[in-house]
Amino acid sequence: MTGRTxxxxxxxxxxxxxxISLARHxxxxxxxxxxxxxxxxxxxxxxSINIALSDRGWASLEKIGIGAEAKQQSIPMYHRAIHGVDxxxxxxxxxxxxxxxWSVSRGGINEQxxxxxxxxxxxxxxxxxxxxxxxFETATTTFRSKSADELTVAADFAFGADGANSKVxxxxxxxxxxxxxxxxxxxxxxxxxxxxxxxxxxxxxKNALHIWxxxxxxxxxxxxxxxxxxxxLFLNYSGDxxxxxxxxxxxxxxxxxxNFADAMDLLEDPxxxxxxxxxxxxxxxxxxxxxxxxxxxLIGDAAHAIVPFYGQGMNCGFEDxxxxxxxxxxxxxxxxxxxxxxENARKPNGDAIAELSKRNFVEMSDLSGDPRFQIRKKIEAxxxxxxxxxxxxxxxxxxxxxxIPYSEALRIGDIQNAVMERIMxxxxxxxxxxxxxxxxxxxxxxxxxxxxxx
Amino acid sequence: MTGRTxxxxxxxxxxxxxxISLARHxxxxxxxxxxxxxxxxxxxxxxSINIALSDRGWASLEKIGIGAEAKQQSIPMYHRAIHGVDxxxxxxxxxxxxxxxWSVSRGGINEQxxxxxxxxxxxxxxxxxxxxxxxFETATTTFRSKSADELTVAADFAFGADGANSKVxxxxxxxxxxxxxxxxxxxxxxxxxxxxxxxxxxxxxKNALHIWxxxxxxxxxxxxxxxxxxxxLFLNYSGDxxxxxxxxxxxxxxxxxxNFADAMDLLEDPxxxxxxxxxxxxxxxxxxxxxxxxxxxLIGDAAHAIVPFYGQGMNCGFEDxxxxxxxxxxxxxxxxxxxxxxENARKPNGDAIAELSKRNFVEMSDLSGDPRFQIRKKIEAxxxxxxxxxxxxxxxxxxxxxxIPYSEALRIGDIQNAVMERIMxxxxxxxxxxxxxxxxxxxxxxxxxxxxxx
Numbered sequence: 075m076t077g078r079t080x081x082x083x084x085x086x087x088x089x090x091x092x093x094i095s096l097a098r099h100x101x102x103x104x105x106x107x108x109x110x111x112x113x114x115x116x117x118x119x120x121x122s123i124n125i126a127l128s129d130r131g132w133a134s135l136e137k138i139g140i141g142a143e144a145k146q147q148s149i150p151m152y153h154r155a156i157h158g159v160d161x162x163x164x165x166x167x168x169x170x171x172x173x174x175x176w177s178v179s180r181g182g183i184n185e186q187x188x189x190x191x192x193x194x195x196x197x198x199x200x201x202x203x204x205x206x207x208x209x210f211e212t213a214t215t216t217f218r219s220k221s222a223d224e225l226t227v228a229a230d231f232a233f234g235a236d237g238a239n240s241k242v243x244x245x246x247x248x249x250x251x252x253x254x255x256x257x258x259x260x261x262x263x264x265x266x267x268x269x270x271x272x273x274x275x276x277x278x279x280k281n282a283l284h285i286w287x288x289x290x291x292x293x294x295x296x297x298x299x300x301x302x303x304x305x306x307l308f309l310n311y312s313g314d315x316x317x318x319x320x321x322x323x324x325x326x327x328x329x330x331x332x333n334f335a336d337a338m339d340l341l342e343d344p345x346x347x348x349x350x351x352x353x354x355x356x357x358x359x360x361x362x363x364x365x366x367x368x369x370x371x372l373i374g375d376a377a378h379a380i381v382p383f384y385g386q387g388m389n390c391g392f393e394d395x396x397x398x399x400x401x402x403x404x405x406x407x408x409x410x411x412x413x414x415x416x417e418n419a420r421k422p423n424g425d426a427i428a429e430l431s432k433r434n435f436v437e438m439s440d441l442s443g444d445p446r447f448q449i450r451k452k453i454e455a456x457x458x459x460x461x462x463x464x465x466x467x468x469x470x471x472x473x474x475x476x477x478i479p480y481s482e483a484l485r486i487g488d489i490q491n492a493v494m495e496r497i498m499x500x501x502x503x504x505x506x507x508x509x510x511x512x513x514x515x516x517x518x519x520x521x522x523x524x525x526x527x528x
Numbered sequence: 529m530t531g532r533t534x535x536x537x538x539x540x541x542x543x544x545x546x547x548i549s550l551a552r553h554x555x556x557x558x559x560x561x562x563x564x565x566x567x568x569x570x571x572x573x574x575x576s577i578n579i580a581l582s583d584r585g586w587a588s589l590e591k592i593g594i595g596a597e598a599k600q601q602s603i604p605m606y607h608r609a610i611h612g613v614d615x616x617x618x619x620x621x622x623x624x625x626x627x628x629x630w631s632v633s634r635g636g637i638n639e640q641x642x643x644x645x646x647x648x649x650x651x652x653x654x655x656x657x658x659x660x661x662x663x664f665e666t667a668t669t670t671f672r673s674k675s676a677d678e679l680t681v682a683a684d685f686a687f688g689a690d691g692a693n694s695k696v697x698x699x700x701x702x703x704x705x706x707x708x709x710x711x712x713x714x715x716x717x718x719x720x721x722x723x724x725x726x727x728x729x730x731x732x733x734k735n736a737l738h739i740w741x742x743x744x745x746x747x748x749x750x751x752x753x754x755x756x757x758x759x760x761l762f763l764n765y766s767g768d769x770x771x772x773x774x775x776x777x778x779x780x781x782x783x784x785x786x787n788f789a790d791a792m793d794l795l796e797d798p799x800x801x802x803x804x805x806x807x808x809x810x811x812x813x814x815x816x817x818x819x820x821x822x823x824x825x826l827i828g829d830a831a832h833a834i835v836p837f838y839g840q841g842m843n844c845g846f847e848d849x850x851x852x853x854x855x856x857x858x859x860x861x862x863x864x865x866x867x868x869x870x871e872n873a874r875k876p877n878g879d880a881i882a883e884l885s886k887r888n889f890v891e892m893s894d895l896s897g898d899p900r901f902q903i904r905k906k907i908e909a910x911x912x913x914x915x916x917x918x919x920x921x922x923x924x925x926x927x928x929x930x931x932i933p934y935s936e937a938l939r940i941g942d943i944q945n946a947v948m949e950r951i952m953x954x955x956x957x958x959x960x961x962x963x964x965x966x967x968x969x970x971x972x973x974x975x976x977x978x979x980x981x982x
Contacts, residue, residue, distance in 0.1 A: 247701070247710075251765065251809060255709030256701075311705065355705060 078407075081106065081215050081229040083205050083242050087180070088374030088391035089235030090187035094138050095399045097196035099407070104227060105197055106217060108204040108236075113185050123265070124296045124304050126151075126283075126385025127178045128473045134392035135183075137399070140190055147182055149297045150174035155282035161336040165282070166451060169470045170459075175283070175385055177296040183388075205241045208232060210249060213369040231409060232370045235391075238359060240376030246366060254361040259381055261291070261435070262311045262353035267342045270301025277340050278303060285438055288333050291315065292439035295337075305341065306382075308439070309353070317353040356381050358428055362421060365413035373398070378424035383434035384472060386427050390480070394420055426480040430472060430487070449507050450494055456508075457516050464520050465490070493519045532861075535560065535669050535683040537659050537696050541634070542828030542845035543689030544641035548592050549853045551650035553861070558681060559651055560671060562658040562690075567639050577719070578750045578758050580605075580737075580839030581632045584930045588846035589637075591853070594644055601636055603751045604628035609736035615790040619736070620905060623924045624913075629737070629839055631750040637842075659695045662686060664703060667823040685863060686824045689845075692813060694830030700820060708815040713835055715745070715889070716765045716807035721796045724755025731794050732757060739892055742787050745769065746893040749791075759795065760836075762893070763807070771807040810835050812882055816875060819867035827852070832878035837888035838926060844881050844934070848874055880934040884926060884941070903961050904948055910962075911970050918974050919944070947973045 078101055082093045085107030093105045127148065135141040152174045153167040168175055191197045203217035203225060213232040217225045234242025246252050271277055276297055278284055284295040284303070290310060295303040310316040320326050327345050330338060338344070359379035365371040374391030398416055405411040437447075451467075458465045468487035471478045478486075496519055497503065497512065506512060532555055536547045539561030547559040581589075581602065589595040606628045607621040622629055645651045657671035657679060667686040671679045688696025700706050725731055730751055732738055738749040738757070744764060749757040764770040774780050781799050784792060792798070813833035819825040828845030852870055859865040895901035905921075912919045922941035925932045932940075951957065951970055960966060 244701070247698070251712045253709075253711040253811070255707075255711065255814070257707040257709070258705045357707070360709070 078102070078230040079228075080104070081213065081227055081232040083208075083215065083232065083234050084108075084236030084240075084374075084376070085184075085188065085199060085201070086235065086237060086374075087184050087187055087388055088395065089233075090184065090191050091134060091138065091392055091395045092233060092235055092373055092398070093191050093197050094187070094194060095395050096402075097191070097194040098138075099399075099402050101196065103194075103197045104229065105191060105199045106203050106205065106215070106227075107199070107201045109201065111188075111199075111201040112181055113188065123180045124177045124298055125180050125382075125388055126175045126296070127183070128175045128385065128389055130386070130476045131389040131392045132176075133476050134396050137396065138190065140186055144178070144183055144186055145176070147299060148176040148178045149299060150176050150281055151283045151297070152281050153283075155279055155284045157284060157286045157334075157336055159288070159333065159335075164448065166448060167455070169467070169474050173470065173474050174281075175473060177283075177298065179298065180388075205236065208234075208242055208245050208370065210246065210366040210370050230369075234370070234372045234376045235374050236376050238357070238375040238379035240359075240372065242370070243359070243361060243372055243376050246361075246370075246372075249366055252361065252363065252366070255359070257358045257360075258311075259356040259358070259432075259435075260310050260313075261308045262317055262355050263306050263308045264317075264348060264351045264353050266293075266305040266307060266344050266347055268295060268303035268305060268337075268340045269342050274301045276301050276303070286334050286337060287439045289440045291333075293334055293337065294438070303340075305337075307348075308356075308435070311353065311355070320348070323349060358432070360425070360428065362417070364417035364421065368410045368413050371413055371416065377420075378428060380424075380428045380431045381435065382431070383438055384427065384431040386431060386472065386480075390424065390427050393423070393476075423480040426484040427472070430468075430480065430484055446498065446504065449504060450498055453497060453507050453512060453516070454490070454494065457513055457520075460513060461517065461520075464517070464524070489523050490520075493523050532556070532684040533682075534558070535667065535681055535686040537662075537669065537686065537688050538562075538690030538694075538828075538830070539638075539642065539653060539655070540689065540691060540828075541638050541641055541842055542849065543687075544638065544645050545588060545592065545846055545849045546687060546689055546827060546852070547645050547651050548641070548648060549849050550856075551645070551648040552592075553853075553856050555650065557648075557651045558683065559645060559653045560657050560659065560669070560681075561653070561655050563656065565642075565653075565655040566635055567642065577634045578631045578752060579634050579836075579842055580629045580750070581637070582629045582839065582843055582927045584840075585843040585846045586630075587930050588850050591850065592644065594640055598632070598637055598640055599630070601753060602630040602632045603734060603753060604630050605735055605737045605751070607736050609733055609738045611738060611740045611788075611790055613742070613787065613789075618902065620902060621909070623921070623928050627924065627928050628735075629927060631737075631752065633752065634842075659690065662688075662696055662699050662824065664700065664820040664824050684823075688824070688826045688830045689828050690830050692811070692829040692833035694813075694826065696824070697813070697815060697826055697830050700815075700824075700826075703820055706815065706817065706820070709813070711812045711814075712765075713810040713812070713886075713889075714764050714767075715762045716771055716809050717760050717762045718771075718802060718805045718807050720747075720759040720761060720798050720801055722749060722757035722759060722791075722794045723796050728755045730755050730757065740788050740791060741893045741895075743894045745787075747788055747791065748892070757794075759791075761802070762810075762889070765807065765809070774802070777803060812886070814879070814882065816871070818871035818875065822864045822867050825867055825870065831874075832882060834878075834882045834885045835889065836885070837892055838881065838885040840881050840885060840926065840934075844878065847877070847930075877934040880938040881926070884922075884934065884938055900952065900958065903958060904952055907951060907961050907966060907970070908944070908948065911967055911974075914967060915971065915974075918971070918978070943977050944974075947977050 080096050080101050080103045082089050082103055082105045085105050093103045096103050132141055135144050153165045156164045192199055202220045206218050207216040213229050215227045234240050236242055247254055268277055280297050286293040293307050295305040297303055312318040315329055320329055326348050330344050364377045373394045380387055397419055401412045401415050454467045458467055471483035497516055534550050534555050534557045536543050536557055536559045539559050547557045551557050586595055589598050607619045610618045646653055656674045660672050661670040667683050669681045669686055688694050690696055722731055734751050740747040745762055747761050749759040751757055766772040769783055774783055780802050784798050818831045827848045834841055851873055855866045855869050908921045912921055925937035950973055
């Protein structure tokens with residue numbers, strides 16, 4: 075037992091996991107959440123909000139012993155199921171045989187982590203306490219309760235795990251040499267629902283992530299265990315078509331019918347839902363440093379909110395926790411060293427997954443529907459099968475290779491892009507892609523590029 | 529007279545110029561400054577703070593009729609005077625014969641603009657009123673006086689012209705889809721002084737900007753009319769050498785002696801000053817939009833704080849005012865249109881000068897002292913003399929060509945870089961640079977690149 079105390083602001087998945095990790099290292103942890111406890115009050119209003127979990131995330135959950143239990147409540151998605159405008163469908167596997175990303179209930183995983191946290195004698199959880207202020211010199215925090223009482227909490231250290239809109243981060247604006255940015259994407263989103271069949275089965279193929287790629291916008295659907303799908307429509311905030319331009323009911327109906335004809339029979343009141351809901355913004359957060367005075371740190375979305383197009387947000391936050399876990403041991407609880415090592419190790423990876431996630435919007439919404447893109451993916455997959463030592467596809471590096479840091483995946487991915495641009499420029503590649511000479515050329519180019527572009 | 533009212537927050541050079549421009553369009557303007565009136569209280573504590581003014585800035589001052597008067601109190605600098613480590617000096621002209629950037633007293637120009645503003649019956653100036661809050665829906669502002677009285681000011685519109693640390697901008701964080709960033713540079717700075725000779729003359733060549741380029745750091749000196757020079761030492765915040773590493777008096781003395789030997793006899797107590805002063809940070813601000821609800825706008829450093837290495841900060845802010853001045857006429861006082869047109873016209877230019885200014889640190893601190901860089905500049909100057917229709921050097925586009933927007937200067941500058949990289953790769957260019965074949969090659973390359981890279 076170290077006897078030292080931590081305040082963790084934010085009882086979401088990352089804050090809960092962090093608390094567990096700190097407690098198991100012997101720290102006394104207060105875990106403070108602003109919203110009510112979802113295990114007692116339904117704050118999700120019957121909506122299933124799901125997120126993608128993949129190998130990086132599973133590794134973290136397994137480490138604390140809840141991986142198997144969480145996996146039981148999750149649905150593996152082995153491929154992208156791509157819905158054309160004409161209703162025609164195609165499949166694009168995510169990786170090799172058996173590789174899957176998992177559709178996980180955000181609320182479910184959060185509750186499981188909270189249950190696990192509360193089993194730790196070193197953790198006390200608090201709900202409906204909103205952070206009002208933090209003293210970055212002393213890590214003392216002030217919270218306000220529902221009844222407007224103020225509570226001042228002293229601790230040796232504090233972490234802001236309070237998400238994309240982190241109050242801890244916003245309170246740090248203006249601190250000495252703190253660089254920060256919050257940048258809105260052109261797209262916003264709303265969530266829609268596909269209900270289950272009367273018998274509880276799924277109305278679309280269950281083990282797939284469904285995509286309706288329409289270039290400037292797209293609809294996606296992730297399966298839930300109860301037979302429903304949670305769908306997300308990503309669409310520009312302004313321009314045409316956009317949330318701003320689609321205000322008339324008839325125009326919204328025409329938009330859905332023209333673009334998502336095959337989904338119209340499945341979606342639950344898409345037009346009404348579109349008319350009623352306010353589109354949520356997508357934004358990126360980029361800050362540095364991730365710690366202040368070696369007393370207060372930022373973690374998860376609070377440090378690096380990204381866009382959801384790679385399904386890596388929670389995975390990345392869990393990886394932050396895993397890194398800290400290792401560093402606490404490595405630096406023997408010396409937080410002067412741990413904070414510095416943590417932010418230096420994780421910042422390049424946060425930047426890399428932010429960049430990769432931004433790029434993946436184009437890949438999902440535009441390229442997924444492009445026949446040449448699908449050929450490219452097939453060539454890559456085949457080459458990777460022949461020469462796994464030379465080529466792991468970018469998607470697999472990011473999603474199925476927790477030992478490859480995001481920053482390294484980005485670097486190698488850029489080399490692969492340069493190589494594949496040359497390959498796709500070969501005349502007749504559309505029909506010849508399966509010929510042996512393509513593999514030979516790819517072998518030569520890859521060997522050359524990997525050698526020269528370190 | 530339009531009868532409508534404006535609150536301008538910030539009585540610096542940009543705020544004062546904006547107020548004058550608005551008043552002359554018939555608006556009633558309240559100009560609010562948080563600091564005391566420098567014409568009554570010396571807030572500069574005897575220090576001359578000078579900034580560079582060039583053609584874009586002069587155009588704005590001439591437009592309101594104070595250009596000639598301001599120029600009288602300014603000192604033209606026709607070239608860079610480069611001080612080598614060994615004390616050897618070289619010269620690099622800024623442009624063509626007669627082209628100069630001007631060393632201007634920030635306080636002086638500010639006071640002249642305030643005097644001019646106060647001659648306008650439509651302008652009322654207020655000092656020592658600090659902005660506390662702004663309602664972005666109504667443009668109503670709240671100020672606090674020195675005696676802690678609160679003052680609420682209603683107006684039809686408001687502008688934040690309150691500088692790099694703009695309170696208006698910071699209060700806008702969190703507004704709908706407002707993207708913002710504040711990013712610290714590795715360098716910080718302190719100001720030093722070179723006193724005048726006993727007879728009031730300058731101790732270094734007067735009509736030059738003096739640079740001691742030392743790659744990772746540099747010292748510069750700008751002349752003042754009173755015979756002094758205001759010097760700025762730019763040095764990394766951390767690392768070696770840095771403001772953080774140089775804490776011992778003996779180390780600071782050794783640093784100055786080793787790097788600025790020829791300046792040691794001229795500078796006034798550089799070591800003591802270094803030890804006493806806190807290094808000021810350099811940061812960039814990038815935000816969008818620059819207006820909110822068509823009621824409140826941002827202008828000057830409040831919208832786009834940049835680093836000082838191109839000497840364009842005030843010029844760019846003055847250009848913002850000039851653009852608004854044109855748009856008020858063009859859109860006939862319709863501020864729905866003016867705000868939109870203003871931010872769309874100016875944002876790309878703010879981004880471009882931000883990028884150019886960052887790059888110019890390398891040019892000033894590293895390349896200025898590099899013989900190959902000087903050869904490159906000579907080749908460019910010669911080619912520009914022969915073919916002015918094909919080539920205006922980047923520095924001249926930015927500094928002496930107010931008709932070329934910053935964004936266009938950046939675009940053409942990148943093409944020039946690509947061309948000059950090829951030229952400087954010619955074997956033996958160091959000795960052959962003056963030969964006719966170099967001009968021929970440059971002509972061919974430039975024609976080709978300008979055609980193909982639109």
